[in-house]
Every structure is written in C-alpha cells, then in structure tokens.
Amino acid sequence: MSSPNLRRHPTCIATVCLSGTLPEKLEAAAAAGFDGIEIFENDLLNFDGSPASVRRMAADLGLAIMLYQPFRDFEAMPREQLARNLARAERKFDVMAELGVENVLVCSNVQDIAIDDPSLAAADLRLMAEAAGQRGLRVGYEALAWARHTRYWRQAWQIVKQADHPALGLILDSFHTLSLGDSLEGLGEVPAEKLFFVQFADAPKLSMDVLSWSRHHRNFPGQGDLPVVDFARDLLAAGYTGPLSLEVFNDEFRSAPARLTAQDGIRSLIWLESEAGGAALPAPASLEGVDFLEFAVDAAAGQELQTRLRALGFTYAGHHRSKAVDLYRQGHVNVILNMEQDSAASEHFQLHGPSVCAIGLKVDDASRAMERARALHCHEWRSPVGPRERTIPALRAPDGMLFYLIDDRDADRSIYESDFVLHPHAAADIGSEATGLTSIDHIAQALPAHRLDSFVLFYRTIFGMSGGTVHEIPDPYGLVKSRAVVSPDQRVRVTLNVSESGRTATGRFITAYAGSGIHHVAFRTPRLFETVESIDRAAARMLHVPDNYYDDVAARLGLDDTLIARLQRDGLLYDRDAQGDFLHAYTEPFHERFFFELVQRDGYTGYGMANAAVRMAVQAQLSRNGAAHAE
Template sequence: MCLSGTLPEKLEAAAAAGFDGIEIFESDLLNFDGSPARVRQMAADLGLAIMLYQPFRDFEAMPQDLLARNLARAQRKFDVMAELGVETVLVCSNVQDIAIDDPARAADDLRQMAEAAAQRGLRVGYEALAWGRHTRRWRQAWQIVQQADHSALGLILDSFHTLSLGDTLDGIQDVPADKLFFVQFADAPKLSMDVLSWSRHHRNFPGQGDLPVAAFACDLLAAGYAGPLSLEVFNDEFRSAPARLTALDGMRSLIWLESEAGGVALPEPARFAGVDFLEFAVDATAGRELEARLRALGFGLAGHHRSKAVDLYRQGGVNVILNMEQDSAASEHFQLHGPSVCAIGLKVDDAERAMTRARALCCQEWRGPVGPSERSIPALRAPDGTLLYLIDDRLAERSIYESDFILQPEAQSAATGLASIDHVAQALPAHRLDSFVLFYRAVFGMQAEAVQEIADPYGLVKSRAMVSPDRNLRIPLNVSESGHTATGRFIAAYAGSGVHHIAFRTDRLFDTVEAIDRSVARMLHVPENYYDDVAARLGLDDTLLTRLHDDGLLYDRDPHGDFLHVYTEPFRERFFFELVQRDGYLGYGAANAAVRMAVQAQMSRTGATAADR
C-alpha cells in the first residue's frame, strides 16, 4: 500500500529501489488479473521474496457459530499463500462490535488457526490494531499469543499501532525473539484526529514524521529481533506519487532507521559551516539583469572562471555564481526552469565522509567536467535535481575560488554590509514535502522544525524548516495545495520545485538598506496598516517604529531575541532576496510572511511594483 500503480508496477519499483522482499496486500492481489503463482514468478524474476500476506481480518473471539466459517476462510487463504510461496499471514485484532471481550477465547481461536497453518508449513502472526475492538496494544496481543502456546503463532508489531497510542516497547525484552514473527514500520506527523483516519491517510516513512520510530527500532533490535524490517504506510499523497520515487524514499528511510538503531554503520553526518555559494543558471539577458540586482545589493565582480562562461560575485562571506556556460548542467537546468538556482555549495567538515554517507543512502552522485588546475568538487543531487556541492577546504592548498577563477584584485562596487547566507528556502509541490524532509534528515543529519501554516490570499502555505544541529545551515521547505499562492505561482513559473527565497544576513540592517541602490534592487512595499499592528502587538517604542516605517522593514521577536528583515521584489516570479538581522532570534519571520505574500499576490495580479507607488 506504500506505492502507487498496479501490482507489476509496484513490484518493479520495489526491486529498482533495492528491496529484498515485499508484503502482498490482499487488495493488490484481488485487483491483479493473474494467478498467485504468476505473482510469485514475477517477484522471483525481480529478485524479490514475498515475506508476508495480509490482512486476515475479524477472526478471533467471534460468536461460536462463526468459528467454523472463519477457519474455512483461513484454509482458502492458506491455499493462496501456498501459491504465492509466502509463509506468514498477518491476522489483525478484531474490530467488529460483535467480537467477544474474552482473551482466552481469542487465544483458543488463534491456536486452532495456527494448528491448521502448521499442518501446511505456514505461520500466523497476530497484530494489535490501535483501533481494535478489545485488543489495541501489543502487550494484550502478546498475552493472547502466550496463552495460545503454539509454535506457529507469533507476534507482529507495527510502530504506528504502538506509538500512535503513546505506548512504548517497554517489556519487549521479555518476548522470546523467535516469537517476534514480523515488524512493520511507519512514522506520522502529530495530528489531532481519530487514530483510524490518522493511520489510513497520514502515515509516512520513518524519518518523515514526528513519532519516535528510531527508539522503537532500537528497543526492537536490543530484544533480539533479527527478521525483516518492513514498511506499511497508508498515505494519500504516496498513492498518487511516482512509485519509483516513493520506493527510493522507502529504502532511504529503512537504511537511516537501521543506522539510528545501531543495526548498520553509516558515517556520521557532516558538520556544516553554512552555505559557501549559490549558483544561478542564466542566459546572457537574465545574467545582466541579475548582475544589476546583485550590484545594487552591494555585490562586486570577484572573478571569471578559468575555462567556462561563469562569473563570481562576492560580498562579505557570500559568494554568488552566475553560470552562462553552454552544454553544461547549468544550461540544461536553465532550459527546464529558466533563470534560477541550479547548485548550492555547502561548507562541510569532511566531504569524503559526507559523500560516503550520501551514497549509502541512495543519493545520486554527480561529476562534471574539470579543467586543468581546477578542483574536482564532490556533489550529489537533491530530490529535485538541484546540485549540492560539498566544500571541504581542510586539505586544499587553495580555495575553490582561487583554483577555479581568475580573481579580480578588488570588488568593483561598494559593499552594503551583507555578511553571510542566513537561509535558503525551497518551494515544493505539496506531495514532495515528506521526501525532502527525509532527504535532509537522513543524508545531512538535519532536524525538522514544527510546521508553520501561513495564510496567503489565495490559499494556505505550509512551511517546515530543516536545520543542522548547530543551526549553521537552515533550509525552510514551503508547500501549498493551491496553485495561486506565492508558492504555487513559483512552482508554475519554475516548472517544478526549487529555491525561491534567499536570505542574506547583516549585523546592521538599517545601515544596509540605506546603502542599497533601491532604484534597481527594489524592496517589497509594506502596507501602512502593518506598522500599526506590529507596534500594538509587540509594544514597540516610537523611535524604533519610525525607523522601521521609514526604511520599509519588518520586525518580529521570540524569547531568544529580535529579528529585522526586508524583502526584495521577485525576480521574474521565480525567486526573491531577503535581508535579515538576526539578534538571537531562531525563527524566520513567519508572523510577517502573510504580509509579504499579500503584497506579492497584488503585484502578480496587477503587475505594479514599488516604483509605481
């Protein structure tokens, strides 16, 4: 149920992602126009074992007159299992209102089913559904299995069914390892809804949600479990997403999970020192336009590439690269997306270690042509195809800029005080958020912050920031179900996901905005009503309020400090810059984002800019 498509398509996707085996969900088999033996052969041809058949529902503790019928139903399923070549069937706890609250009766019924299975060389695994009529917790299920006392009956665990109830695996060490027949994993976001709806529509892969699945796996392996780690995920977005992409995410999640639980050894995630550079794919026209904006923001031309049509602009610790090289990865990116960020350079403590981890987590490595005396920089592709370069200068005699560029003796325009890249935000199609969360968490060891919901005039935008443990790297991820929000318009203009928002950090924002050429780098207009509200809401004094108003700045505050920021107008509906002063503040100005989106919506609708006011 994790994957979209027909049964053959699901099998092919699982095999392509490197899975050893699969579960067969009954509905997939029922909807397949072929015999169980044919499914068995298809799986074998792809190198896949069929490890579980499920679900067998509403069996135990029913009125006595239904037992014979249920045992006959089980025999028919055993026939199917024999054709499939699968040994274990999952029996989930009864949800029917007429089920009897009698553990001894449930144990006796399951013992009879297990005996029938054993006669055919099969096994029965009993699982507690979180919404079961009488059996909801794994300890209840284990007590029933113990009481049944049959070698062909064991326990099946599901992380969602346990963790969604706030339960743990405390006591699992008392269960003999050979009685743990099978384990399924699913994560989920924290939501306030009934557990059945939560399970059927909002599960996701380990590492994508908020449940303590890694601790669950740790306890499980410590208890001696050595069987398959499986994924059982019901998710509306997964059902419509390309099966191969979803399967790859599933494999990445299991590798990450096993590593977190100590089952496999992965190199430690990289430690980041921030963003080293941003690279834009441009043509000559877009390059001139973007160059003018950069110069107006205080960037100067710092060098030309030694062998390519690539220019370097620099201010403080910020490096911006404009790539106009034909027949390159950047030109391919430009043909697909227009002028936009095609690559990000990340400063890491050990690029080799970071790449080894990335390869182990199913990342696509990328190598481009390297000219004489130029440096080969390890790189991988993000889920949207953006190149992520890993910059490690520890052992290099020269920086990548000294190696690859003919540097100018000095900047050609006056700096405005921009010191570093504070954060880089990406806009994603709504169904891709979980994929990116998993990528940044598993590959780079980043942490997912709470989802922020922001009201755009044309819909809701959800934002979830990924941050490195030391907060040196910040990547907010934005999604929207509406195609008319700021995020939706970007995705339409860009023809996919990508960087739509780059924040430069300064220690003196008032001085910075006064030094900027605002006739070229136009700032987003802030409505007058905003200042009345922020003054009342945060109790600002008149002096600060006047300065904010006169310079068109926005302000926010959290328990850690203050935040001043201002946005530029969008560049061709694709991306915009933000200038920020962060004085201990940990957020991203979410309280002001609705104002920004409203102004951008007005600009998109009317075409008016700050120069028209």
C-alpha cells in the same frame, strides 16, 4: 559502508505504500532495491491475474513475498462464527500457497461483537496456527491501536504466549505502538523467535482520531514526529533478526509516482537501522555553512541579476578559469552566475529558466559525507574539471539540484582561488562587507505539495538536519505550508514550502519553474537598518510594505513610536520570539520567480513567518499588476 560486525536486516515494503497497479508496485520496489514485499490483500484482489503469476513476477524481479496481509476480525468472535472464520482462513491459505508466502498477518479484532476474553482469542488463534502449520505457513498476530480489545502489543503477546503454538508469533507495528504513546519496553521478555515480523511507519503529530491518522497520514521513518528510532533500537536490542518492513497509508503516497516513493522508503529504512544501532552509516558531515549559490542564467538574465546583486552591495570578484561563470561576493556570501553552454547549468536553465542550480555547502569531511550519501542511495554528480581546478564532490537532491560539498582541510587555497581568476581586489576581500551582508541566513525551497516528506527525509538522512514544526501561512490565494530543516548548529537552514493551491506564490513558482526549486535566499546582516540605508532601494527593488502593517505591529506588539517610524521609513518588517528579535526586508520577485531577503537575527530562531502573509499579499498584487512591476 556498514559496520562489519552488523548484518543488515532484509528490507521490505507493503504494496499499499506504493501507487499504481500491482506490477507497477513490484517493479518500483525492486528498482529501489528492496529485498521483499508485503502483499496488501486488496492489491491482489484488484489484480487481473492469478496469485501464481504474482509469485512469478516477484521472483523475476528478485523480490521475496514476505507477508500476506491483513486477515481481519478472526479471534474471539461469537462461537457460531468460528467455523466460518476458519473456513475463510483456509481459503486465504490457498491463496498464500499459490503466492508462495509463508507469513500471514492477523490483526486484532475490531468488531463490536468480539468477546473480551484473551483465553478465547488464544484458543482461536491456536486453531488457526495449527491449520497454517500443517501447510507450512505461519500466523503473526498484531495489535491494532483501535481494536475492540487487543490494542497493545503486550496484550497480543499474552495471547500468543498462551496459545503456545510454533506457527503463531507476534507482529509489531511502530505506528500502532507509538500512536498510543506506548513503547517496546519489556520486549526483551519475548523470545526473539516469536517476533515474526515488524512493520514501520512514522507520522506527524496530529490531533485526530487514531484511525483517520493511521489511514491517511502515516509516513516513512524520519518523515514524521514519532519516536520510531527508539522503537527500532528496542527491537534490535531484543534480538529481532527478521525483515524491517514499511507499511504506510498516506493519501499523497497513493498518488505519487511509485518509484520516487520506493526510493524514499529504502533510504528511510537504511537510515533507521543505522540510527537504531544496527548496520551503521558513516556519520553525517558537520555543515559549516552555505559557501556559495550558483545561478543558471543566460546573458540577459545574468545581466539583470548582476544589477540586482550590485544594488545589494555585491561586487564582481572574478571569472571561472575555464567556463562562462562569474563570481560575485560580499562578506562570506559567494554568488556564482553560470552562463556556460552545454553544461549542467545550461540544462537547468533550459528546464527551469533563471534560477539556483547548485548550492555549495562547507563541510568538515566531504568524502565521509559522500560515502553516507551513496549508502543512502543518493546520486553522485561529477562535473567536468579543467586543469588546475579542484574536483568538488557533489550529489543530486531529489529534484536534480546539485549540492557541492566543499572541504578545505587538505586544500592550500579556496575553490575560488583554484577555479577562478580572481579580480585583484577580490583575493583579500572576504572580510569586505559593502552593505553589511555577511552570510546566507537561509534558503527557501518551493516543492510540489506531495514532495514535502521526501525532501525532509533527504535533508534529515543525508545531512543530519532536523525538521521543525509545520507553519501555515495564508497567501491571498490559498494556504502555504512551511517547514524548516536546520543543521545541528543552525549554520545551514532551509525552509521547505508547499501549497495545495496552484494560485499561491508557491503554486505559481512550481508552475513557472516546472518543479521544485529555490524560491528565495535570505542574506544576513548584523545591522539591517544600516544595510538598507546603504543600498539603492529602488535599484535593489525592495518590496513596499503597506502602512496598515505598521499600525498593527504597533498595536499588537506595543513597539514604541520611534522604532515604528524607523521600520516604516526603511520598509522593514519586525518579529520576535522568546529568544530575541528579527528584522527583515524582501525584494520584489526576479522574473516572477525568486527574490532576496535581508535579515538581522538577534537570537531569534524563526523565519518571520508572522510577516510572510503580508509579503505574499504584496507580491500577489505586484504579480497581478503585471510586468510593469515584476519585470
């Protein structure tokens, strides 16, 4: 699963990335498959056990202790403090010896009284390195982005170079470098053996002071907006052979289950190394579209959903050869209603109620895609297959939902033909579009607030999708944040929605659904006016749009009265961006859970976020009005 000529770098994670007690952190790192850990000093201080016991615990788990950190405010202090600082270092060397760790991270001094004299810093660090070296230890010097004097790695390197001691080297950190807009350009001049250790963190672009940004909002490579891949590429090009380590301070990571965080961490590092030209992963699949959606339902919910689908113009297309599964179809949209007992779907139904339990993605090469997913520690799923049915490779998303990878290259017929007894009219029916719905435009997924980064990483690393800007939408009961992930050619789009408030539509979904799941599905039509006019809007339960909305759209966007009248008559919402227009309409929620959206996208690249607030307000009102409207 990696290029034969490239050795994979050891992987490491700082204990500060993970929640819990020190033993829990170590167990999570080991379970995820890391080679080693950095001991963040406070995790040791707060642990009621000796450093020697930590050493044994790590060894028992197969983890190397690769770094002890941080040692602060050492170099270039007023002279009277030097002796005390060296004494402090000796005490920490004692701890390191007991821990069995060779490397300590010294971060550049942040004290106001630190002296602006690189030569003095070099002399001090040489003294510390000499003391360390005598005990077989090594000192790595790292430039903090908010240090008093030494903020850039090149400054740190000049100091290390001047100190010129074999037990002194450089530690690099992607956040400290990239947060200042700097890069590793010029790293080639540093001898590779002087690169003692490298820490990685990404971060979303935020406009705040760099210290707060660093302390609260770092995340794993692939989860943020920094050019971490470029950083890693320059690093590998400079001949670095040491561990790739994660050091992330993040408020959500601090409270999230450590095992989930650690799994994301190892996925992030494997992806990063591959992207940076190190040990390579198989290329991601080319995603050709969402081929089907599978709903887990019982008989009653199945009946109800079927009624809604028929109202939207879907027709019954057949039933599964060996399971209690029906297929509905319009255009290229296949909707599967799974009522099979004792199946993955029935388990899903037990846990979550009626909801989407699987998504079929059309891919160019399912086996390569599965190989990539496995290399990225993604769980494979094998469902029972009946005679004459096709085995469809599948993987589990972090929330347990299944993604089937449909690859028709070597098939003489579609999965619908092989696995279903199709209704006579259905076989040749792919082109039929009763109300004009042609494809799945996007899928919206609601996640618990702290899971956004995890899912962005999943879609980005497994499927090669890329994440857009985070939008904030005011639901009447709190903010909802929405971030889209999109495949390179935009044929698969997923919006990820989170809310800190349990009272928003997203929050209510998470509570009712008991986890993350598909919140709504948008079907695309080339002609939304005609689509809406051809469906039974009452039976389809199309959502009513307040008249005030139209008054404002008219005033705000200067739409002409004829268009406004037609939008209002058909209950459509309107948005536009620099690329084009967007028309859309929503249904009322089904079981207070998911709903459908119908969209017409004429070059427009967004998701009608400007209109999401009015949708949420009307849905909230329906929800308050209770079962009468929302069933």
